[in-house]
Amino acid sequence: MAMAIESIPIIDFADFGDGTSPEAHEIGKSFFKACKDVGFAYLINTGIPQEMVDGMFDWSAKFFALPLSTKQKAPHPPEGWKHVGYSPIGLEQVSQMIFDPTELASIRKGKYPDYKESFDIFGQGPTKRFDNVWLPESDLPGFRSYTMKYWDTCRQFQMERLLPALALGMGLDRGFFNGYHGDGNNQLRLLHYPEGPVEMFESGEKGRMGGHTDFCTCTMLFQDDVGGLEVECPGREGIFVSVPPVRGAAVFNIGDFLMRWSNDILKSTLHRVRAPPRREGDGGKTRERFSIPYVCHFVHSPTRGRKC
Numbered sequence: 001m002a003m004a005i006e007s008i009p010i011i012d013f014a015d016f017g018d019g020t021s022p023e024a025h026e027i028g029k030s031f032f033k034a035c036k037d038v039g040f041a042y043l044i045n046t047g048i049p050q051e052m053v054d055g056m057f058d059w060s061a062k063f064f065a066l067p068l069s070t071k072q073k074a075p076h077p078p079e080g081w082k083h084v085g086y087s088p089i090g091l092e093q094v095s096q097m098i099f100d101p102t103e104l105a106s107i108r109k110g111k112y113p114d115y116k117e118s119f120d121i122f123g124q125g126p127t128k129r130f131d132n133v134w135l136p137e138s139d140l141p142g143f144r145s146y147t148m149k150y151w152d153t154c155r156q157f158q159m160e161r162l163l164p165a166l167a168l169g170m171g172l173d174r175g176f177f178n179g180y181h182g183d184g185n186n187q188l189r190l191l192h193y194p195e196g197p198v199e200m201f202e203s204g205e206k207g208r209m210g211g212h213t214d215f216c217t218c219t220m221l222f223q224d225d226v227g228g229l230e231v232e233c234p235g236r237e238g239i240f241v242s243v244p245p246v247r248g249a250a251v252f253n254i255g256d257f258l259m260r261w262s263n264d265i266l267k268s269t270l271h272r273v274r275a276p277p278r279r280e281g282d283g284g285k286t287r288e289r290f291s292i293p294y295v296c297h298f299v300h301s302p303t304r305g306r307k308c
């Protein structure tokens with residue numbers, strides 16, 4: 001049962017500037033505290049224009065509204081680790097630290113298997129490990145260029161504010177983490193949780209996204225106004241609190257890589273997505289939900305250690 005949370009800190013980047021002022025150091029300190037105590041935070045005044053985020057949600061809705069046969073023209077490659085292209089409903093099932101194929105198969109048949117579809121792209125810098133997979137331009141003209149532009153906008157926030165703030169908060173040179181995220185091997189995910197009969201979700205026949213931690217360095221996501229994202233309370237196993245949508249705020253979380261790298265000081269917290277509760281007027285259907293995570297990955301590159 002999810003409780004309401006007041007304890008997910010809000011970090012306001014409005015006064016961050018170029019990261020050299022005393023205000024920037026204070027922002028860094030609060031950010032570090034949030035990452036240490038909860039592993040999650042709301043980020044506001046990121047500098048990512050709201051209309052850019054709204055535009056990305058519009059494109060995402062247009063993409064997922066295409067016929068399945070069209071979406072499948074940009075298929076996710078057979079290798080599970082190549083996270084690019086379109087994954088239809090049921091292809092991706094999220095689990096936590098389970099590697100045995102028999103156990104994994106039983107998750108697919110068990111309670112709350114993920115009922116979602118996704119489209120993923122990666123940065124395409126010199127250290128890229130694989131190419132993106134796109135639809136033919138004529139199937140959704142403009143989608144590719146907007147998505148790449150949005151990716152660049154998130155990247156700019158990552159390099160100019162996000163990573164410098166964390167480094168400052170930890171008492172490091174503000175360019176410390178930038179150097180380890182060299183040419184931006186970051187993943188942009190468009191996630192769509194389709195609507196479905198309320199009973200299907202209530203009975204546990206289907207779920208949205210199972211409990212997991214992210215294996216990246218950190219993730220920043222925007223969600224629509226439907227809700228359902230939940231985070232496990234630090235130190236209280238199995239107790240989840242909801243992370244309700246806050247317009248204009250990105251939800252940030254630390255991933256496993258930074259937790260390991262920081263000797264567990266930064267927390268990679270378990271989270272999941274549940275279907276929202278029944279609502280009058282929804283006609284017995286659970287509303288569809290869209291979210292857009294931007295997942296930051298470590299890159300070992302020659303720029304390591306460079307000051308920003």
Ligand SMILES: O=C(O)CCC(=O)C(=O)O
Nearest residue numbers: 191214223229273291293
């Ligand atoms: O859709 C969401 O709100 C959560 C997505 C998520 O946790 C993930 O992609 O790792």
Ligand SMILES: [Fe+2]
Nearest residue numbers: 212213214271
């Ligand atoms: Fe996640």
